[in-house]
Amino acid sequence: MKYIIYILALSALIACDNKYEACNDLLSPCAGSQDGEYCLFGYKWGEDADFAPNGLEAIGPASAGGLITYSFQTDNRKISIHNRHKQKTLSFDEKGSCARTEVRNALQEYEAIANLTFIEQEDNALSDIQFFVLNDDKPNVGNVNFQDELCSDISGYVIFNNKHITSCHNFFILALHEVGHALGLGHVSTPNIMKTGGDKYSFDGLQAGDIQGIISIYGEK
Numbered sequence: 001m002k003y004i005i006y007i008l009a010l011s012a013l014i015a016c017d018n019k020y021e022a023c024n025d026l027l028s029p030c031a032g033s034q035d036g037e038y039c040l041f042g043y044k045w046g047e048d049a050d051f052a053p054n055g056l057e058a059i060g061p062a063s064a065g066g067l068i069t070y071s072f073q074t075d076n077r078k079i080s081i082h083n084r085h086k087q088k089t090l091s092f093d094e095k096g097s098c099a100r101t102e103v104r105n106a107l108q109e110y111e112a113i114a115n116l117t118f119i120e121q122e123d124n125a126l127s128d129i130q131f132f133v134l135n136d137d138k139p140n141v142g143n144v145n146f147q148d149e150l151c152s153d154i155s156g157y158v159i160f161n162n163k164h165i166t167s168c169h170n171f172f173i174l175a176l177h178e179v180g181h182a183l184g185l186g187h188v189s190t191p192n193i194m195k196t197g198g199d200k201y202s203f204d205g206l207q208a209g210d211i212q213g214i215i216s217i218y219g220e221k
């Protein structure tokens, strides 16, 4: 009996740890083949927050993103992401002295081409997009504007790991990539910022496919 209770308690704990993994399934339109110029998750900020069709080179709603607030998180909080539940955050400034500037530059690059406006709020505000540094070295994550309950808890979290920035340029490219996810872009295997792997660090900024994708979601400036 004691063992059964132990197993039940253990499985409850595991279920708890996997709590937000279900949110990954909501992004499945961009799983599988990534051989296209862009992929749309089917979530956006502003009008048509949850849209279809989505997927590889889908034609998005091209509707306004409106005012999207953002803030840097400097308090020690506990946040959840995918299979990592209640993980400790560090101050965003742990990432390095150019990190804020490069995030702002990345946001500006999207703002220059797509119909959306970013507004920075004071540190630790519960903004639409919140930038965190997590106290582990796992992959970086950018969450879309999930509409569904449970996943909406982690909507707009952009999480960087605690590894030191190797260069301000590389962090700018990484920020473009993670913000791309938060705005609704999935991975592709073509030479774009939304490509996985290291090739993208040789780019100066958004590539043709990224631009096509973001305009497909939000329309042109």
Ligand SMILES: [Zn+2]
Pocket (backbone or CB within 6 Å): 177, 181, 187, 196
């Ligand atoms: Zn990615």
